[in-house]
Amino acid sequence: MLGVAVREEPWIFALSVVGSALFAAATVGSAFVIGQVTGRVIVPSFREGRTTAGTLALAAAAIIGVSVLKVVGMIGRRLGAGVMQFRLQASYRRRVTRQYLRLPLSWHHRHSTGELLSNANSDVEATWYPIAPFPFAVGTIVMIFIAGAALVATDPVLALVGFCVFPAVFAVNVVYSRRMSPRMTRAQQLRGEVSAVAHESFDGALVVKTMGREAEETARFRVVAEELRDALVAVGRVRGLFDPVMEALPNLGTLLVLLVGSVRLSSGAVSVADVVSVAYLFTVLAFPVRAIGWVLGELPRSVVGWDRVQRVLTAGGSMPYGSAALPGGGAAAALAVEGASFAYAEAPVLHDVSFDVAPGRTLALVGPTGSGKSTLAGLLVRLVDPTGGRVLVDDVDVRLLPAGALADSVALVPQTTFVFDDTVRGNVTLGADIDDAEVWRGLRLAQAERFVAALPQGLDTRVGERGTTLSGGQRQRLALARALVRSPRLLVLDDATSSVDASVEGAILRGVRDAPFPSTVVVIAYRRATISLADEVIYLEQGRVVARGRHEVLLTTTPGYRHLVTAYEQAERDRVLAAEGEVVA
C-alpha cells in the first residue's frame, strides 16, 4: 500500500522524505550545536569571565542556521505529506465513484447504500491516513541512524546508552502496534454498527414514532454505543500506557547519559560539550520517535480500509457494451423480449418472458403485487441484463449497443423517483443541451407546468436535498418531464403516476399518446383507463406471462386478469348486493 502511494506520487513522496531527512539531520545537528555552544562558548567564557563578540555571533548564527534548516525540512515534509495524503484520497475517491457509476445495478443491489458511501468516504480516508506521518516516521528512522553514528563518533561508551534506548523504543513501538491493531479494528467495526443503527432508526422514524417504539430503539442504540465505548476505552488503555512510556524512555536515556557522561568526563574521555549534546539529542528525539508508533498504530485501520476500497475497485461484472448502431432514425422503436429470465441472488423473479411491441404501439404490463413487473421494466431499458434470454430494440440485442446509445432512444420513468440536488431545469435536462422552451414543453406534457411556474424561481428553483421539498406527485411529474423532454422512441412507465390524481393522470397519458414525437410505450398500471389506452396487454403472474391480448379479450379469457382489473367494480357490486340483501331481508 505504501508502495502504491510511492508509485503514484513519487515526486511529492520524495519531497516529503527529503524534507523529513533534512529535518532529522537538522534536529540531530541542533543537539550538536547546543553541545558545541555549551562546550566551546558557555563553559570557557564562564571560566575565563570574558568572551568575544565574534564567538557569540558565531554561536547565535549556528543556532539560528540550524533551526532555519529544521524549518525548511519541516515545511517540505508537512506540505509534501499533506498534499500527498489529500491527493491520494481525492484520486481514490474519484476512482471509487467512477466504479460506482460503471458497475451494473445488479452489483449495486448487492451492497447497501451505507456501505458504498463509507467505502468512498471513510475507508478511503482511513487507507491514506498513515501516509501523512509516514515520511515523518521515515525521517525519524534516518534521524536515529544519524544520531547513532554521531553517538559512536562522540564516545563509544555513551553510544552504548543510545544502543540500549533505541532498541527499547522500537520494541515498545512494535508491542504497541500489536496490541493496538485488534482493538482499533474492533472499534472501527463498532463505529460502523453505531452508524448503521442510527441510519436505520432515523430512516424509520415515522414507524418508530407511530408505533411508540422510541424507548426500545434507544435501548437498541445504547447497546452498540456502550460496546463502542468499551472498545474505545480498551484502545485508550493501550494508548494511555504507550504515551508515557515513550516519553519516559528518552528521559531515562538522558539521565543515563548524564550519569555515564559524568563518569567519562572524570576520566577525561569526553568533554562537557559532548555530554550536553548527547543529553539534548535525547530530548529532541523524544517527540519524533512516537511518530513511528502512530504510523504502526494506524496501519491496521488503513489495511482494513484498503481492502474494502480494493473490493470496489476490483469488482468485475461491468456491463459489456458493443458497437452496434440502432437504425430507427426518428421513428418509434420496435421492442422484443425473447425468453427473458431474471433472478435476484437465488430468488427467481422472471421466467422465460417473451413478447414484442411494434413501433408506435402501446403495451400495458399488468400483474399482481410482486409479480415481477418492475424487474421487467428494468430489463427493457437495460438497467440489468437478463440471466437468460435477450431484449431487442429495433432488432438489435441491447447488449450489443455502445454505452449510452440505448439511453438516447429509450426512457424509463421509475416507480420511485429520484430528485437531484439541482435546479428544476437541471433535474429535467440532466446536463443535456436542451433549451428552456423544450424544458417547458416537457413539463407541460407531464402536467408539471403549473406547479413549476408557481415555484419562487421557476426553472431556477433548487429542489432536492437542499432545496424546496416537493410532494410525491410533484416528484413523479418532474421525473416524467425528464423522460419526455428527451423525445424517447421507447418510453417505459413503471406505475409512474401512482401519486398523482386520477384526473391529472388522465391528462398526462393523453399527452403522452398525442406527443409530437413518435414513441412506443410500455406502461405498468392498475387503473383501467390507463390500461385501456394500450393496444395490447401482457398479464404477468409470479414472473410468467400468463396471457397476452387486447384488454377486452383478456377480460373474458383470463380470470386472474379480470379479477385484478375489475376488483373495484366487483367490490362495489358486492356491496350493492349486500345492501340489497339487507333491504330484502
Added chain:
Amino acid sequence: MTMTDRARADRASADTGPGDATTANEPDSTWRTLVRGLQLTPELRTGIGRTLLLALVATAGRVVVPVAVQQTIDRGLRAGAGPRISVVASLIAAAGVVVVITAAAAYAMNVRLYRTSETALAALRTRAFRHVHDLSMLHQQAERRGSLVSRVTSDVDQISNFVQFGGILVVVSLGQFVLASVLMFVYSWQLALLVYACFLPLAFAIRHFQRRLAAAYSVVRRRVGDMLGGISESVVGAQVIRAHAIEARTGERVDRAIAANFRAQVRAQRISVLTFSAGEIVAGLANAAVVVVGVLLGIGGHLSAGRLTAFLFLVTLFVQPVQIATEVLNEAQNAIAGWRRVLGVLDTPPDVADPAAGGRELPQGRELPQGRELLQGRELPQGPLAARFDHVSFSYPGGPEVLHDVDLEIAPRARVAVVGETGSGKTTFAKLLTRLMDPTTGMVLISGVPLTEVRFDSLRRRVVMVPQDGFLFDSTVGDNVRYGRPEASDDDVRLAFIELGLLDWVESLSEGLATPVGERGESLSVGERQLVAVARAYLADPDLLVLDEATSAVDPATEVRLQRALDSLTRGRTTLAIAHRLSTAESADEVIVVDAGRVVQRGPHRELVAVPGVYAALHASWMSQTRSG
C-alpha cells in the same frame, strides 16, 4: 420517495447548509458552547479534580531533565574540584524515580480520561439519539435525517478526539508552559523576560494564523459536505443515472466536488504549516538570544553555566506547548463545531412533547408530590375511541396555512375515509390525529381527552398510523410485523396474515415469514412492503387505525381483499383512511372531503355522490379511470 430518502439519509455530512435546523441559528460563541456542552454532559466532569492532580504530577516529569542537567553541571561537574560522581549518581537516581512516578501518573491520568470521556460521550450519543426520536416530524424531515445521523456519530467522535488528544495536551501543555516559565524565572529572570519578548510577537501572529486557519477549516467542512452529497447521488441515483446514461455528467459533478475539497484541504494545510514554522523559527531566535545574553550575564557573574544550559532545554519545553496549541486549536475548532451541532439537536425543544416525558427525565425512585398527573399525562379511556377536531388550523413553520378551521367529530367504531386532491391537506389530517404534529390553533381530542395531555405510551398503543412509505427494518418479514408487539409468536404473525387474506402472498415468498426484507425492505417490491406495513399495524391491534394511503402501490385485487378484511375485522375499532383510490371511500361509513385545506363535504358515499360537488367530480374522474374500457 424512498430513493430520495436514501440519498438524504446517507449523507453523513457535517454541515448540510442553510436548511439545517441546527446551523440555522446564530452560532453560539465558542465559550458558551463549551460551558453548555459541559452542563449537558455532567459525566465529563466526574473525578475531574483527581485527573487534574494526576496531570499536574505528570507534567512535572517534563521538567525533570532540564533540572537534572542544571544540577549535574553546577553541582556535579563544575563544583570546584572536578566531577563528583557520587553527587551525580544520587541526583540521577532521584530524577529517575521522579520520571517513573510521573510516567505512572500520566498513565493513570490517561486511563481516567479515556474512561470518563468515553462514558460521558456514549451517554451523550444515546441522549441525542433519543432526542432525535422525540423531535416532531417537522424536524425529522427526510432532508435532515443524514445530518441527524452524524449528530450521533461523527460529531460525537470529534468531541471525543478533542477531549482525549486535545484535552490531555491542553492540560499537560499548559502545565508544562507554566512550569517551564517558573523555572526560567527562577534560573534567570532576565533571560526569562528575553524569551517572553521573543515569543510575544509570535503570540499575536498565532492569533492571526488561528483565525485564518479556522476560516480555512470551515471551508473544508463545507466542501466535505458537498463532496459526500455528490458521491451519494452517484450511489442512490444509480437507477436514474443508468436509465438516462448520465454517468459522465454525474462523474464530472463528483470530480468537481472532490477537487474543491482537495483544494480546501491543501489551503488549510499550508496555513497550518506556516503557523508551526513560525514557532520553530522563534524558538531558534530565542535560543540564540539566550546564549548571547546568557553568556554576557554569566561573565558578569549573574548566572551559572548549568543554569544557562538548562535554559536551552527549557526553551524547547516552552516552545512545544505554543506549537501544540495551534494543532490543538484546529482539533478544538472541529470539536466545537461538532459539539455545537450536537447541542443544536439537544437544545431543539420537542415541539410535540410527551406529557409523561417530565417523569421519564426524573431519576428513578423519585416521587413527584404535586402536579403528578399533569407530568405523567393521561391514559386514553378504555373501549373504542372517538376523535374530535375542535376548530383546528395548521401551517408549517413559515408556510401558508394548509388546514383551515377544521371542526368535526368522528364517532367510535366509525370507518371514515378522507378524500381530496393531491395537496389538499389530507395527510396533515392524519398527522394531527396521531399527534405527529400539533395544530397551530384549535385542539384535537380523542374520546374527550386533548391529545396534548395523553401519555405517549398510551397514545401509541391505542392509535396507530400506517404511513404511505412502508418502511421496513433490515430483518425478516415476521420480525417486521412483530415490530409493534415484539412478544407476538410466529403463529400470531401467521394468524394476522390469514385474517388479512395475505397468507398466499407470504407463502409465495422464498422463506415465508423468515424471508429477509433487505435494507429498508428493498428486497420486496413497493407494494409488498406496504402489505407488511399493514400487517404490522394490524398485529399491534390499535383502537384507532389511521391509514395514510397505505396501499397505494398494491394491486387492486389485493387492495380490495385487504380492505374487506380490515372492514370485517375492524368492528369495535375506529378507522380513518386517507384514500387515494376512491374504492376505500365507497365502503366507508362516512366520507370527509377535503379541498384546499377545508372540509367541504361530509357524509356517506351514496349521499355525496348523488349531489353535485367536489366529491361527485372526484368520483366521476375515478370512475372514468377505473371503469372505462
